[in-house]
Amino acid sequence: MFYVFTKKMLGKNRTRQVLLFLWILSLGLVRGQVSYSIPEEMPKGSFVGNIAQDLGLDLKRLNTGKARIYTGDDTEHISLNKDRGVLSIKERIDREALCEQTTPCALHFQIMLENPLEFYTVTVEVTDINDNPPVFRQSEMKFEINELAQTGSRFVLERANDEDVGVNGLQSYTLNPTDHFVLQLYSDPEGNKNVEMVLQKSLDREINDNLSLMLTALDGGEPQMSGTMQIQITVLDANDNAPVCSQSVYKAVVSENSPPGTILTTVSASDADQGLHGMVSYSISTKGANSMFDIDSREGVVKLIGSIDYEKQKYYQLNIQARDHGGHADVCKVMISVNDINDNKPVINIMSKSKEISEDSEKETAVAILSVQDPDSGENGKVQCFINDNIPFSLKSTSSNFFSLVTDNELDRERQKDYNITVTCTDEGVPSLSNSVTLSLHISDVNDNAPVFEKGSYEASILENNSPGLSIFAIRAQDADWNQNARISYMLEESTINGVSVSAYVSVNADNGVINALRSFDYEQIKDVQFYVKAQDGGSPPRSSNASVRIIIQDQNDNAPQMLYPVHTGSSLVAEMVPRSADVGYLVTKVVAVDVDSGQNAWLSYKLQKTTERALFEVGAQNGEIRTIRQINDKDAVKQKISVVVEDNGQPPRSATVNVNVIVADSFPDVLSEFSDFTHDKEYNDNLTFYLVLALAVVSFLFIVSIIAIFSVKCYRWRRERMCYKSNGHLPVIPYYPPLYADAGGTGTLQHVYNYEVCRTTDSRKSDLKNMRPCSQSIISLNTTGTLTLPHAHREKLIIEDSDDQVS
Numbered sequence: 102m103f104y105v106f107t108k109k110m111l112g113k114n115r116t117r118q119v120l121l122f123l124w125i126l127s128l129g130l131v132r133g134q135v136s137y138s139i140p141e142e143m144p145k146g147s148f149v150g151n152i153a154q155d156l157g158l159d160l161k162r163l164n165t166g167k168a169r170i171y172t173g174d175d176t177e178h179i180s181l182n183k184d185r186g187v188l189s190i191k192e193r194i195d196r197e198a199l200c201e202q203t204t205p206c207a208l209h210f211q212i213m214l215e216n217p218l219e220f221y222t223v224t225v226e227v228t229d230i231n232d233n234p235p236v237f238r239q240s241e242m243k244f245e246i247n248e249l250a251q252t253g254s255r256f257v258l259e260r261a262n263d264e265d266v267g268v269n270g271l272q273s274y275t276l277n278p279t280d281h282f283v284l285q286l287y288s289d290p291e292g293n294k295n296v297e298m299v300l301q302k303s304l305d306r307e308i309n310d311n312l313s314l315m316l317t318a319l320d321g322g323e324p325q326m327s328g329t330m331q332i333q334i335t336v337l338d339a340n341d342n343a344p345v346c347s348q349s350v351y352k353a354v355v356s357e358n359s360p361p362g363t364i365l366t367t368v369s370a371s372d373a374d375q376g377l378h379g380m381v382s383y384s385i386s387t388k389g390a391n392s393m394f395d396i397d398s399r400e401g402v403v404k405l406i407g408s409i410d411y412e413k414q415k416y417y418q419l420n421i422q423a424r425d426h427g428g429h430a431d432v433c434k435v436m437i438s439v440n441d442i443n444d445n446k447p448v449i450n451i452m453s454k455s456k457e458i459s460e461d462s463e464k465e466t467a468v469a470i471l472s473v474q475d476p477d478s479g480e481n482g483k484v485q486c487f488i489n490d491n492i493p494f495s496l497k498s499t500s501s502n503f504f505s506l507v508t509d510n511e512l513d514r515e516r517q518k519d520y521n522i523t524v525t526c527t528d529e530g531v532p533s534l535s536n537s538v539t540l541s542l543h544i545s546d547v548n549d550n551a552p553v554f555e556k557g558s559y560e561a562s563i564l565e566n567n568s569p570g571l572s573i574f575a576i577r578a579q580d581a582d583w584n585q586n587a588r589i590s591y592m593l594e595e596s597t598i599n600g601v602s603v604s605a606y607v608s609v610n611a612d613n614g615v616i617n618a619l620r621s622f623d624y625e626q627i628k629d630v631q632f633y634v635k636a637q638d639g640g641s642p643p644r645s646s647n648a649s650v651r652i653i654i655q656d657q658n659d660n661a662p663q664m665l666y667p668v669h670t671g672s673s674l675v676a677e678m679v680p681r682s683a684d685v686g687y688l689v690t691k692v693v694a695v696d697v698d699s700g701q702n703a704w705l706s707y708k709l710q711k712t713t714e715r716a717l718f719e720v721g722a723q724n725g726e727i728r729t730i731r732q733i734n735d736k737d738a739v740k741q742k743i744s745v746v747v748e749d750n751g752q753p754p755r756s757a758t759v760n761v762n763v764i765v766a767d768s769f770p771d772v773l774s775e776f777s778d779f780t781h782d783k784e785y786n787d788n789l790t791f792y793l794v795l796a797l798a799v800v801s802f803l804f805i806v807s808i809i810a811i812f813s814v815k816c817y818r819w820r821r822e823r824m825c826y827k828s829n830g831h832l833p834v835i836p837y838y839p840p841l842y843a844d845a846g847g848t849g850t851l852q853h854v855y856n857y858e859v860c861r862t863t864d865s866r867k868s869d870l871k872n873m874r875p876c877s878q879s880i881i882s883l884n885t886t887g888t889l890t891l892p893h894a895h896r897e898k899l900i901i902e903d904s905d906d907q908v909s
Contacts, residue, residue: 134222137188140230141196146189149179149225152212153186156221160186166214178208179225188223196227197264204229204266231269231322235261237330242316247337248306255285256298261318261328269322276332277315284316298332306336307373340378343429344370349490351421351433353403354533356440361406365394368401370423370431377426386420386432394419394437403435415439415529416485434490438533445476446534447484447526457543460514468494469506469540473526481530489523496524506540514544515581548586548640552578554648561616562653565624573607573652576614578636586640594633594647603632607652616650624656625697658702658751664759666693676762679741681733689718689763692725694747702751710744710758718763720745727761739765 137150153160162168163183170181178199180191200206205226212221237259244256263271274296276284281302287295296316304312312334319327346368353365372379383401385391393407394417403419417437424430454469475482486504488496493510506522520542527535554576561574580587591614596603607630608617614634622630630652637645667677667690677690696703707725709718717737719730727743741763748756 134224136224136226138226138228139190139194140228141194142230142232143190143194145192149188149190151187152181152221152223156212158186158214160184162214166216166219169213170210171213172210177210179210179223181212188225194227196229197233199227202264202266229266229269231265231320231324231326233264233269234326235263235271235318235320235328237261237316237318237328239330241331241333243333243335245335245337246300246304247339248304249339249341250300250304252300252303254300256282256300258296258298258316258332259330260293260295261330263318263320265320265322269320271318272321273319275317275319277317281312282314304336306338306375307342310336310338312336338375338378340374340425340429342373342378344372344381344423344425344431346370346421346423346431346433349433351403351435353435353437354440355405355409355437356531357409359405359409361404361408363405365403365405365437366435368396368403368421368423368433368435370401370433372425372429374425379425381423381425384422384424386422387418390417390419393417396421409439415483438527439529440531440533445481445528445530446536447473447475447486447528449473449486449524449526449536449538451538451540454540455542457545458508458512459545459547460512461547461549462508462512464508464510466508467505468508468522468542470499471496471504471506471524471538473502473504475528481528483529484526485529486524486526488525492520492522494520494522512544513549514546514583515550518544518546520544546583546586548582548638548642548644550581550586550638551644551646552580552589552636552638553646554578554636556648558649558651560651560653562655563618563622564655565622565657566659567618567621569618569620571618573616573618576609576616576634576648576650578614578646578648580638582638582640586638588639589636590639592635592637594635596632598630598632599627603630606630607632609634616652618652622654624654624699625660627654629653656699656702658698658749658753658755660697660702661755662694662696662705662747662749662757664692664694664747664757666691667759667761676764677727678764678766679729679733680767681765682767683729683733685729685731687729689727689729690761692720692727692745692747692759692761694725694757694759696749698749698751702749704750706748706750708746708748710746717741718743733765737765741765 135150135152135155139147139149152158153163160183163186168181168183170177170179177191178194179188181188194208196206199208206229207227208225210223210225212223213219214221239259242259246254246256261271261274263269271294274284274286274294276282276298281300281304282298283301285297285299287297289295298314314332314334316330316332317327318329319325347370351366351368355363355365368383370381370383372381382398383396384398385394385396393405393409394403395406396403401421401423403421416439417435419435419437421433421435422430423433450472452470452472455467458466458468471486473484473486475484484502486496486498488494488506493508493512494506495509497505497507499505504524506524522540522542523537524540525535525537527533555578559574559576563571563573576591578589578591580589590611591609592611593604593607593609598606604619606619606622608619609615610617614636616634632650633647634650635645635647637643679687679689692707694705694707696705705725706722707720708722709716709720717729717731717733718727718741720727720743725745725747727745743761743763744758745761746756746758748754
């Protein structure tokens, strides 16, 4: 059964309804109560429950008693059919309009009967259905993001709202597409699900300058409902692209004696940026070429401006620089050949060739030797050979018609492990003819690359009081070499931390670089651990590199606050004086405490341990200042004792308590007397404690001694009774002495000394003989007065009492 008092039900009408219910309850007229549960949005007239059957009422009673529904206000969602005794929906119920986000939600009303007056309580719980989809306040969000934005950048998105509750409420979000962004959900302290968009892949305006994403909010109902919002992202341009020539090498052919202004070729370069970032200008960077050639800075048209002579120079090579306004540039070459008449192409023969060469080969190492022959004669038989550009090789002519292919730069297998070298030979005929051959060359690996860490320095954090052996994080290094030369092992560089070897704190897995903690760290002793990890490959000789690692120890709340002031010692007692004329807010003293923890674990707050309605002092929650909160009157005690609790902000919090003694006085002599009273009271309390402990010890000792004595007496009596019991009740007869009959100790009628031993039987408690105690041997005599005499030092007492005076 659920009882929910909504905001509407807490009005004046609801208050009157509750008062009426309590009044009827006091009269004993409440007969019973019943509860129903219905979903919201049921159509008008829907069945709720058979109230007559559930309450055990007769249908006639409903009619004769003028049964009606009492709600306490003018709103009625449920109607009563007296003829059938059932409850039905009077009007459609919207749970969200009735209770908003309150759950559970219920309607409370009463069934009233008259003649006689009866009262029944009915509760109808309205359960939620998934009739509201998640809704965004706006249908579209726009962002402008620079294409150089760092990955991991966050963008807060609007949160959707779902009026349903529970599983029918908002549950999750989706984003489509997810090529560049992903969603990250988090909950605020109120439990609302907020969403952020996180950049996971760099943007490139040149590839896509506008992104359109769809954010979808989903609830958990059946059927599931959703709401969408369009996200439009405009990618802002940055100068992140250099001009790129459409060709790396441009070739031009010009006949000698061509007139100035002859167009040789047109160089073109493109820049993917926009605006000024994408405007390209051209210039010739070859020394001395400006006297022979010119290029249009905007169009890239290369023209002849000088006189060209085949006999002086048969070809020209121009370096053309294409530069944008951001300083980025690209260089292409223009190869200009001077035409001569020619009808035979050169023939290339490979005389010697290497299939493989080590990457650590020295410069000028020969790779191949070529022989070039041209059947033409004269100037037309002269041959020029060249290879493709941007490779670390060059073609050298060793003698007439012989060429050597040699290395002219360092080789790097990691950048390129195979080369296809194309050797092109061109004669100087008109028209010029050429021939080419391709040489395949493999570069073998040497251990010339050290392992490279992903980052030069790593930083991680770990909570103090960790478990030894805990894996903290892993570092990674890569080696551009191949096979054994690229096999990496990780190890710690020897160093010390506070005089202790770093290997006593952490270890690193040689295979995967996982760093483990070898001990439990204490933030108060060590704040961080810094060391170096070496990555070494398996080459010969091995190569290695280092990365710095810093492990930050995070604080936990494992220390309680420590009091700095006031300080109490065993030999002295400190008290603060407050004049009776002190105003409200008078500063009495200040409690000073510290916490060796850090962060919020060291944030301290102060409060009084006990407060009363007539409290005289208060303590500042943040500064620990003790001040008066009212005027001092005559009823206030002269001696005040304040207990202040200092608590940190950790989870769980830790605290400490300090007592502050305060004397309310107007003069220094009064302070001395009151301070003496403080001391005397302390000494008196100490002495009283000592005396109480001593008295307790003495009483305990006397109690134990008494118990032992009583136990001994009981044991002795028990043994005597057992002896008499074993004698089968045969007791010696005590002789009767007549009055005035005396023993004269050898001179009377009793001439001998008689000793008597008296025992009791098991039923002797009922006899007249109460108690007898044997002693040493004695003589019993009667004097002439009839009294019993014991003339000797050792006497035997015989006590005879009436049975009425017996004491068990």
